[in-house]
Amino acid sequence: MEQKVLVLGVIGSDVHAVGNRILDYAFTQAGFKVINIGVLATQEEFIQAAIETNADAILVSSLYGHGEMDCRGLREKCQETGIGNILMYVGGNLVCGKQDFEAVKERFLAMGFDRVYPPGTMTETPIADLRKDLGLTAD
Amino acid sequence: MQAVLLIDFGSTYTKVTIVDLVKEKIIGTARAGTTIETNIMDGLKAALAQIPEPAEGWNFVRKLACSSAAGGLKMIASGLVKELTAEAARRAALGAGARVLHVFSYELTLQDLDKITASKPDILLLAGGTDGGNKEVLLKNSEMLCALPICLPVVVAGNKAASGQAAEILKKRHDPVVIADNVMPELGVLAVESARLAIRDVFLTHIVKSKGLDKAEEFLERVMMPTPSAVLSAAELLAQGYGSERGMGELMIVDVGGATTDVHSLAKGDPSKPGVMLKGLPEPYAKRTVEGDLGMRYSSEALVEASGRRLFDYLGWTDEQVACQLGLYKEDPWRIPQTEEEAKFDVAMGQMAVGLAVERHVGTIEVVYTPFGATYVQHGKDLTLLPVVIGTGGVLLYRSDALEILQGAVFNPEEATILKPQQPTFYLDKEYILAAMGLLREVAPQVALRMMKKYVVKL
Numbered sequence: 001m002e003q004k005v006l007v008l009g010v011i012g013s014d015v016h017a018v019g020n021r022i023l024d025y026a027f028t029q030a031g032f033k034v035i036n037i038g039v040l041a042t043q044e045e046f047i048q049a050a051i052e053t054n055a056d057a058i059l060v061s062s063l064y065g066h067g068e069m070d071c072r073g074l075r076e077k078c079q080e081t082g083i084g085n086i087l088m089y090v091g092g093n094l095v096c097g098k099q100d101f102e103a104v105k106e107r108f109l110a111m112g113f114d115r116v117y118p119p120g121t122m123t124e125t126p127i128a129d130l131r132k133d134l135g136l137t138a139d
Numbered sequence: 140m141q142a143v144l145l146i147d148f149g150s151t152y153t154k155v156t157i158v159d160l161v162k163e164k165i166i167g168t169a170r171a172g173t174t175i176e177t178n179i180m181d182g183l184k185a186a187l188a189q190i191p192e193p194a195e196g197w198n199f200v201r202k203l204a205c206s207s208a209a210g211g212l213k214m215i216a217s218g219l220v221k222e223l224t225a226e227a228a229r230r231a232a233l234g235a236g237a238r239v240l241h242v243f244s245y246e247l248t249l250q251d252l253d254k255i256t257a258s259k260p261d262i263l264l265l266a267g268g269t270d271g272g273n274k275e276v277l278l279k280n281s282e283m284l285c286a287l288p289i290c291l292p293v294v295v296a297g298n299k300a301a302s303g304q305a306a307e308i309l310k311k312r313h314d315p316v317v318i319a320d321n322v323m324p325e326l327g328v329l330a331v332e333s334a335r336l337a338i339r340d341v342f343l344t345h346i347v348k349s350k351g352l353d354k355a356e357e358f359l360e361r362v363m364m365p366t367p368s369a370v371l372s373a374a375e376l377l378a379q380g381y382g383s384e385r386g387m388g389e390l391m392i393v394d395v396g397g398a399t400t401d402v403h404s405l406a407k408g409d410p411s412k413p414g415v416m417l418k419g420l421p422e423p424y425a426k427r428t429v430e431g432d433l434g435m436r437y438s439s440e441a442l443v444e445a446s447g448r449r450l451f452d453y454l455g456w457t458d459e460q461v462a463c464q465l466g467l468y469k470e471d472p473w474r475i476p477q478t479e480e481e482a483k484f485d486v487a488m489g490q491m492a493v494g495l496a497v498e499r500h501v502g503t504i505e506v507v508y509t510p511f512g513a514t515y516v517q518h519g520k521d522l523t524l525l526p527v528v529i530g531t532g533g534v535l536l537y538r539s540d541a542l543e544i545l546q547g548a549v550f551n552p553e554e555a556t557i558l559k560p561q562q563p564t565f566y567l568d569k570e571y572i573l574a575a576m577g578l579l580r581e582v583a584p585q586v587a588l589r590m591m592k593k594y595v596v597k598l
Binding site: 003005013014015033035037038039040048049051052053054055064065066 | 219220222223224268269271272273274323325326327416418507508509510511514516
């Protein structure tokens, strides 16, 4: 079967490189082709990478608490550039302070993300979700 | 005597260099106006006649040429995303010694086709999609290009999964259609070598003839490559060395011309300080940039405009004085400065051209403030530690103050984000032989290298 392509990166002015490397490793081990655009990635870089590589999903990380600001408008830009239906996940320390995760999740779902992960999520969860969402599971 | 004849059919001048292969020295150099309209051989013969012929007559063991005559190698590049494959295609074309007329991104439009028809490029370079990535754009653009009213050579260097099909489509209208490796096989990976070779191949087999250069091929062995390609090749040899003969290491060549200023750098350009993050498309080790608005004569007006206040501050002239001088150059592009004031203007213009061209060639560093403090992000090449800068081109050669003109290439602490060389040693291609040595490299690389080390002198 053709390898599914994921664009992976840390959005905004965020320089957390370690988690990015771990995710790259984990998704690659799980059989995905990972296009890692690294840290300090802009929305445009995610979209450009996805267009050029014909990616199946965009995976956004944000660790520094400003994720809400950085992620806003990403889905709309995808729509504008012709990849409006692409699968989008987001995870990390998305917001500042101790906010109720369910409320945070709702906000990001409303922004157009397909899945939102709380801090401390293990890589197995998004991998399983990707397999399901991309139709890779047996069922 | 084992003499080799090396010719550069330039846009204005045909330059000949005769080299003694055994003694590794220049027997003579000369130039005459290029005669592309009539017969390219006339200009060549006129140049050759200026070098005293030995009693036994010339006995050239090799006769090689490069050319930028008849507009040079004109190319149009096209890719998918402007900053990604379209930029990679542009760099591949530049690296092959081309003049890039237009760069298109995404799907070609009817307006784009009109531009292609109007500008009549010699070669089209079609890219788009990483390997296994987007296929649609390459196929759609191929279909679109079939609607062109003219038949053009096309090099396809896009997504490998679609390039075969794209070539089949293109062959319906265009000839030749050549497939090269993808200029961006993976995101953020630049691989221009295969496209560069394909472009050169098409140049040799097709362009040479269409430009009337084949008339010279009866006399010569062949026109080997576009002139900028020869210079880049010489630069590469000079930097890397050959066999046991050591090169000069990382270096930059600045070619100040009447119409353009070319900058070639042979350097990795990795960050010179720790903790700097690299962003953007990686740069090729052998990088060439061409600035069409920075020239000493044909584009002198554009150069004055581009340099702005800096030129006036340096000269201390009024607007009228500058306009008057520009008028003189407009009348006679090959005017040699007559007075000291005029010479001063030339030096100032040269320094501005070098300064701006190098500024656009090198990378930049910016401070990004994150919640964890300042971080440094570098785009392009960091050439602050580059040890060697070589000047070439007509403007520098006939001047005693080449060093002052070349100072434009030096790092300016007031513009600390522009990563120009900080303390380079300057050299001058005194005999104007770099293009010729690029040609000589094809047959005798070691000799070419040793001759460059001899004739490229320290300032």
